[in-house]
Amino acid sequence: MKQAHLAGRTNGLRPSLHRQLERLSQRRHPGLSGADPLTLERLSELVLEFKQPLHLIVDERGLCRLLWVGPLSESDQLRSHLPGGPRRIKRRWRLISSLQGKAGTDLKPDGRDAVVALDLKPDTWLRFQASPSTGGGHLASLWQPDPGDRSGWHQAALGTLKELCDRPAPATAKDLDSPGPTTAPADVQERVLLLILTGADAQRSERDLAELEGLVRSAGALPVAFCRQRQGQPNPQTLWGTGKLQEAALEARRHQATLVITDRELSPVQARNLELLIDCPVMDRSELILDIFAQRAASAAGRLQVELAQLRYRLPRLKGRGLSLSRQGGGIGTRGPGETQLEKDRRAISRRIEHLGRSLLQLGAHRARLRDRRDGVPRVALVGYTNAGKSSLLNALCCRNPGLEVLAENKLFATLDPTTRRLSLPQTSAAPKEVLITDTVGFIRELPKPLLEAFRATLEETREADLLLLVVDLADPDWQSQLEAVQQLLDGLSCDQLRKVVANQIDRCEASAIEAIRTLEPDVIYLSAREGTGLKGLRNWLEKQFWDDATTPEPFTQQTALPDHG
Numbered sequence: 001m002k003q004a005h006l007a008g009r010t011n012g013l014r015p016s017l018h019r020q021l022e023r024l025s026q027r028r029h030p031g032l033s034g035a036d037p038l039t040l041e042r043l044s045e046l047v048l049e050f051k052q053p054l055h056l057i058v059d060e061r062g063l064c065r066l067l068w069v070g071p072l073s074e075s076d077q078l079r080s081h082l083p084g085g086p087r088r089i090k091r092r093w094r095l096i097s098s099l100q101g102k103a104g105t106d107l108k109p110d111g112r113d114a115v116v117a118l119d120l121k122p123d124t125w126l127r128f129q130a131s132p133s134t135g136g137g138h139l140a141s142l143w144q145p146d147p148g149d150r151s152g153w154h155q156a157a158l159g160t161l162k163e164l165c166d167r168p169a170p171a172t173a174k175d176l177d178s179p180g181p182t183t184a185p186a187d188v189q190e191r192v193l194l195l196i197l198t199g200a201d202a203q204r205s206e207r208d209l210a211e212l213e214g215l216v217r218s219a220g221a222l223p224v225a226f227c228r229q230r231q232g233q234p235n236p237q238t239l240w241g242t243g244k245l246q247e248a249a250l251e252a253r254r255h256q257a258t259l260v261i262t263d264r265e266l267s268p269v270q271a272r273n274l275e276l277l278i279d280c281p282v283m284d285r286s287e288l289i290l291d292i293f294a295q296r297a298a299s300a301a302g303r304l305q306v307e308l309a310q311l312r313y314r315l316p317r318l319k320g321r322g323l324s325l326s327r328q329g330g331g332i333g334t335r336g337p338g339e340t341q342l343e344k345d346r347r348a349i350s351r352r353i354e355h356l357g358r359s360l361l362q363l364g365a366h367r368a369r370l371r372d373r374r375d376g377v378p379r380v381a382l383v384g385y386t387n388a389g390k391s392s393l394l395n396a397l398c399c400r401n402p403g404l405e406v407l408a409e410n411k412l413f414a415t416l417d418p419t420t421r422r423l424s425l426p427q428t429s430a431a432p433k434e435v436l437i438t439d440t441v442g443f444i445r446e447l448p449k450p451l452l453e454a455f456r457a458t459l460e461e462t463r464e465a466d467l468l469l470l471v472v473d474l475a476d477p478d479w480q481s482q483l484e485a486v487q488q489l490l491d492g493l494s495c496d497q498l499r500k501v502v503a504n505q506i507d508r509c510e511a512s513a514i515e516a517i518r519t520l521e522p523d524v525i526y527l528s529a530r531e532g533t534g535l536k537g538l539r540n541w542l543e544k545q546f547w548d549d550a551t552t553p554e555p556f557t558q559q560t561a562l563p564d565h566g
């Protein structure tokens with residue numbers, strides 16, 4: 001018979017004990033179901049002698065593939081100890097654990113043991129107490145993987161060891177692999193677990209979580225679960241506590257998550273540690289945003305900018321990244337420049353970064369020449385938080401032909417490349433009055449730095465505009481902090497031209513929001529891009545800004561002094 005593999009706390013075992021364990025691991029169990037009671041009796045005697053739990057992994061033919069000594073939690077990758085490696089693992093395998101505990105609750109799979117056991121994907125897990133109960137038998141319970149249960153397992157039977165040894169495996173095994181109603185095929189949509197650190201402000205944390213969920217959906221993935229921890233004394237190695245990460249590992253398996261996304265930027269070491277502890281690819285919010293940009297980039301300039309940002313972000317992180325950079329199956333973080341290329345040659349990447357930087361400079365110069373050609377026509381940029389309604393406003397103002405509309409949809413970062421349109425203003429004089437309006441890429445809190453740097457060429461449209469219309473989604477409960485974030489980002493980009501706040505989406509906002517913004521920005525323009533309300537007021541205001549005197553056709557641009565914000 002094929003000899004089973006012994007692993008775990010085997011160092012320092014007396015040779016006689018070693019032999020006994022080996023003999024036990026060579027005993028055959030009934031095929032497909034059940035277990036050999038005599039082997040398990042002997043196993044429990046050794047548990048009491050060793051003062052260590054012992055675990056058998058039995059295949060569908062009843063052969064023991066591994067005897068693990070000590071807690072399962074001591075192995076990050078129990079599967080890798082199996083002869084033939086993790087790929088050999090099949091369904092219909094059984095896990096049998098002889099435990100040291102005495103109380104009935106000790107039979108419940110718990111903590112890291114439960115997580116590691118789920119990794120094995122066994123059909124059943126028979127757990128029994130090594131110490132006989134007062135009646136003489138061993139208390140035992142049979143567990144099956146259950147994605148719906150918090151522990152990842154549900155109890156299929158409880159009884160004495162003898163009873164459960166004879167019991168065939170329940171036919172309705174809820175295997176974690178079986179497609180349930182909530183399960184999407186993994187290759188169709190990435191399933192994401194969100195790992196979050198919350199602050200003292202509960203409302204703020206809720207909104208941050210909602211925003212992160214929106215980003216995940218924007219990337220085309222499905223947020224399936226989240227784990228949050230109150231921010232305390234951060235552990236520099238992992239940011240989250242070990243207990244929380246154990247919970248995250250369990251949640252990831254319960255929900256069949258294929259990716260974990262954190263709301264905090266991770267150092268390469270932290271990312272690697274998290275991957276090891278959760279045993280799932282881990283990515284931070286910045287990388288997620290970069291991925292959304294990579295998906296949206298349509299123009300040549302947009303693609304160059306995204307590639308540059310991704311390379312700048314990844315270069316310092318190449319070393320030490322494990323699972324997430326070696327994913328071959330597609331999904332978040334694998335779009336844009338190829339990962340194998342990234343791994344191949346750091347110097348080539350640095351050269352590519354230089355090359356991209358030069359190309360973008362050339363593009364910037366080209367754009368500047370184009371802008372010069374528009375000289376004399378006032379330029380207005382629509383800026384604001386992502387999803388505020390900038391593109392909708394551009395369409396409402398300038399687009400009479402439905403075929404020429406820019407994309408406006410309920411997605412974060414729907415717009416990536418700036419679009420400029422001509423807007424004819426109310427003509428009170430004979431001379432035509434036109435301004436150029438540019439729809440720009442949206443902003444977000446804590447925009448990844450490499451992205452901001454790479455998008456300088458696009459953001460120049462904003463810097464070079466004569467006037468900024470700062471679009472706010474007044475229906476978003478978080479509008480105030482979004483407005484602040486945009487103001488700060490504009491300050492950081494040295495955009496010092498006039499900023500006029502435009503309160504959009506008034507058709508669906510709370511009356512209190514209108515009151516609140518009135519106190520904050522008394523001269524705000526209210527409108528609804530969707531309903532078309534307030535557009536006339538905005539046009540009139542623009543006309544007044546650029547043509548002080550309605551009879552003077554000379555436009556009022558940044559080259560001449562602008563009045564103070566008012």
Ligand SMILES: Nc1nc2c(ncn2[C@@H]2O[C@H](COP(=O)(O)OP(=O)(O)OP(=O)(O)O)[C@@H](O)[C@H]2O)c(=O)[nH]1
Pocket residue numbers: 384385386387388389390391392393407408409410411412413414415416441442443504505506507508527528529530531
């Ligand atoms: N009810 C209502 N919905 C609006 C209004 N303006 C925009 N929306 C909706 O808000 C969502 C986002 O609109 P967009 O115009 O794409 O927003 P954006 O600021 O361009 O977003 P990004 O390009 O992703 O930064 C879309 O679903 C719009 O239909 C409005 O005035 N009222």
Ligand SMILES: [Mg+2]
Pocket residue numbers: 390391392407408414415439
């Ligand atoms: Mg847009």
